[in-house]
Amino acid sequence: MICDHLSRLLALHVIFCAMGKASIDQGARNHGKKVSILLREEPENPKCFAQSRKDFTCFWEEDEELSGSLDQYSFTYTYQNENSSRCPLKMLPAAGGKRLFFCHLNQTQMFVQTDIEVHREGRLIHNRSLLIELVFILDPPANVTVSRTAQPLQLNLSWVPPALKYMDDSMIYEVIYTTVGSNVGQVEVVAASSELILRGLQPGQMYKMRVRVKLDGISYNGYWSAWSDPVFMETVPAELDLLIMSLTLIISFILVVLSLTMLLSHRRFVVKKVWPTIPTPDSKFKGLFSVYGGDFQEWLGQTNRGIRLTPAFFYSEECPSPLEVLSELSPRPSLPFPPLPPKAFRALPSVRKEDDDVKTEPEDRELMDRGDPVLSEQRTATPHNLWLIDRIRALNQSQVPCSQSYLLESQDTYVTLSGKNQNIDELDDVLEETLPLEVLFASRKTASYESHSDLGSVPQSSNSSRLSSQSSFEYPNHAWMTKGPGYTYMAVADSGISMDYSTMSRVEDFGKAVIYSNDYKNEIPAFRSPFLPSHHHIDDDG
Amino acid sequence: MLQKTGRGLLTLLLLVMEWTRPGLSSPLRPICDLRVLDHFIKEARDAEVAMKSCREGCSLSESVSVPQTTVDFDVWEEKNGLDQAHEVQSGLCLLQQALGLLKTSVTNTALHSHLDNCIRNLLSINAVLRSLNIQEYTPPASAAELEGTWRVSSATDLLQVHVNFLRGKVRLLLMDAQACQQDVS
Numbered sequence: 001m002i003c004d005h006l007s008r009l010l011a012l013h014v015i016f017c018a019m020g021k022a023s024i025d026q027g028a029r030n031h032g033k034k035v036s037i038l039l040r041e042e043p044e045n046p047k048c049f050a051q052s053r054k055d056f057t058c059f060w061e062e063d064e065e066l067s068g069s070l071d072q073y074s075f076t077y078t079y080q081n082e083n084s085s086r087c088p089l090k091m092l093p094a095a096g097g098k099r100l101f102f103c104h105l106n107q108t109q110m111f112v113q114t115d116i117e118v119h120r121e122g123r124l125i126h127n128r129s130l131l132i133e134l135v136f137i138l139d140p141p142a143n144v145t146v147s148r149t150a151q152p153l154q155l156n157l158s159w160v161p162p163a164l165k166y167m168d169d170s171m172i173y174e175v176i177y178t179t180v181g182s183n184v185g186q187v188e189v190v191a192a193s194s195e196l197i198l199r200g201l202q203p204g205q206m207y208k209m210r211v212r213v214k215l216d217g218i219s220y221n222g223y224w225s226a227w228s229d230p231v232f233m234e235t236v237p238a239e240l241d242l243l244i245m246s247l248t249l250i251i252s253f254i255l256v257v258l259s260l261t262m263l264l265s266h267r268r269f270v271v272k273k274v275w276p277t278i279p280t281p282d283s284k285f286k287g288l289f290s291v292y293g294g295d296f297q298e299w300l301g302q303t304n305r306g307i308r309l310t311p312a313f314f315y316s317e318e319c320p321s322p323l324e325v326l327s328e329l330s331p332r333p334s335l336p337f338p339p340l341p342p343k344a345f346r347a348l349p350s351v352r353k354e355d356d357d358v359k360t361e362p363e364d365r366e367l368m369d370r371g372d373p374v375l376s377e378q379r380t381a382t383p384h385n386l387w388l389i390d391r392i393r394a395l396n397q398s399q400v401p402c403s404q405s406y407l408l409e410s411q412d413t414y415v416t417l418s419g420k421n422q423n424i425d426e427l428d429d430v431l432e433e434t435l436p437l438e439v440l441f442a443s444r445k446t447a448s449y450e451s452h453s454d455l456g457s458v459p460q461s462s463n464s465s466r467l468s469s470q471s472s473f474e475y476p477n478h479a480w481m482t483k484g485p486g487y488t489y490m491a492v493a494d495s496g497i498s499m500d501y502s503t504m505s506r507v508e509d510f511g512k513a514v515i516y517s518n519d520y521k522n523e524i525p526a527f528r529s530p531f532l533p534s535h536h537h538i539d540d541d542g
Numbered sequence: 543m544l545q546k547t548g549r550g551l552l553t554l555l556l557l558v559m560e561w562t563r564p565g566l567s568s569p570l571r572p573i574c575d576l577r578v579l580d581h582f583i584k585e586a587r588d589a590e591v592a593m594k595s596c597r598e599g600c601s602l603s604e605s606v607s608v609p610q611t612t613v614d615f616d617v618w619e620e621k622n623g624l625d626q627a628h629e630v631q632s633g634l635c636l637l638q639q640a641l642g643l644l645k646t647s648v649t650n651t652a653l654h655s656h657l658d659n660c661i662r663n664l665l666s667i668n669a670v671l672r673s674l675n676i677q678e679y680t681p682p683a684s685a686a687e688l689e690g691t692w693r694v695s696s697a698t699d700l701l702q703v704h705v706n707f708l709r710g711k712v713r714l715l716l717m718d719a720q721a722c723q724q725d726v727s
Contacts, residue, residue: 218709
């Protein structure tokens, strides 16, 4: 029997020792956590904290090499209006080659100013003044539990506050909850309550929750405690709300039916918008694509229609200008126009040669200068106009397709001067209608114009002078453009738009300073719009 | 119509009588919510901060007696409720006198408003204590001088003592008040 008692006592003793050890271990762990928190949070030395109403600890850290023995240090504390007292010190080693010196008090006075001094060998090394109730650091909340509530996306978190009398209602708590695997947590602060309902959670997620505690700072104050051990709980997965699902399906079905109905009723409109018809020139060329497979020459050969319908097409690039630049012929004012008509009546290929001759002449004069005598001569030279008309008619009759053309590449379009408005009008009318290419040039003596131009560029005078430009010829012979210093050239891009050209006249050659900026209206009748514009350099020697 | 008028007059009479009823007041509901006191503590702290930043016209003309604010929990808990109450009430009385004196010494108008607040709050605390069935107590002058008092000569020290007293002893008393304990338990 005694043995039984003894054995029971022994068992109990062992149990209590184990429990005590566990609690001591826990206490030691908590203590260690608090020390590390304070080392992090508190900049002043010595670092002091209170754990309960009676417990008070101060410590400071020193390097092992620099610190002395324990008896070199003294810790004194003084309450307001009282004598100072000493606190016995303890030394503990710490990580990283450091030493911690501790002072522990079991009895404290709160709500009163406390001065603390640390001396080493009589020398003051640390000094601090504080109120003990303002440096609390508590144990983390214990028994943190979580449970589901009646609501699907809510969790009820509860804990037990640290056992401190008089301070329950002064405590505030911070709860942090995150989904497992996420780094961003949501924080909630709770005051004077030991439970919290987490709302607005995501369904089917595992949540991790932790709590820490602090005094609220009105009567007592301190540092945040360490985080409690985490607890985990999964929220219920989302349930498909049948009503919402069915409504969604019905509405989407109705929308689909409506859109289909609309599409079917307006399908032609939709098709036209989505796949617009690309215009083809097939209607203009009957049989070109269907019969001849796009072979234009064959189609041309087979039919006469092309010429009739769109003479402009064929004559655009290829027809030579029937007009010549009269001023081109010679710089001498005495050089009359009359020589020109004979030249013009020569075969057109020779015109080309003549062009070359003319081009080589270095002294090309400005038209304007020449214009006066020329014009005057022109006015008198009515036969020239007649010649022109004859010429043009001849051309028309011959119906030379102009494809073989004499003036294929290096053409200049020449500009004739005509001083007679009425004639010009007639000419205009005639030429406009019948000829694909015309350059009508009418100017007064004040007008200036180019001697050579790819398109007849004509300064617009107030008379009915009008230039209907034709297609510009390709002009590879830039050489001749640069030959004559006295030449002024102007190139025109035949694009059917009005263009402004300002022409500079050569002063030195003629002794006249004439500078004109002319409004030049480049009229191209609509049927000539298929002309291909070609762009030329404007080489202004002036 | 006459009946209505009569009823109205009677109601009015009863109201007036209720207001003007002298002497015994009905027992007040105990004010157990400590947020009231927390509010007073915050205002006292504001006054202390304002006094610390004051440079001119904010000094105490003479040294005054103030209650000791030290709370040793072991010692405090050994005292009975009555002693605790007496200690608090005498301390409040001393503080009222000291703050009144400070108010006359201080010329800074901003501080004046703070001090007015503090004095008003001390009177409210007395009312709160009354609501907790704590009898009014006026300490004898000599006793207050000897025990449990300090002398302070600077305005900042005075206001610091004021704050510490409210946070410490007054709050502990209110928390421990029997009237509030009965509600809880």
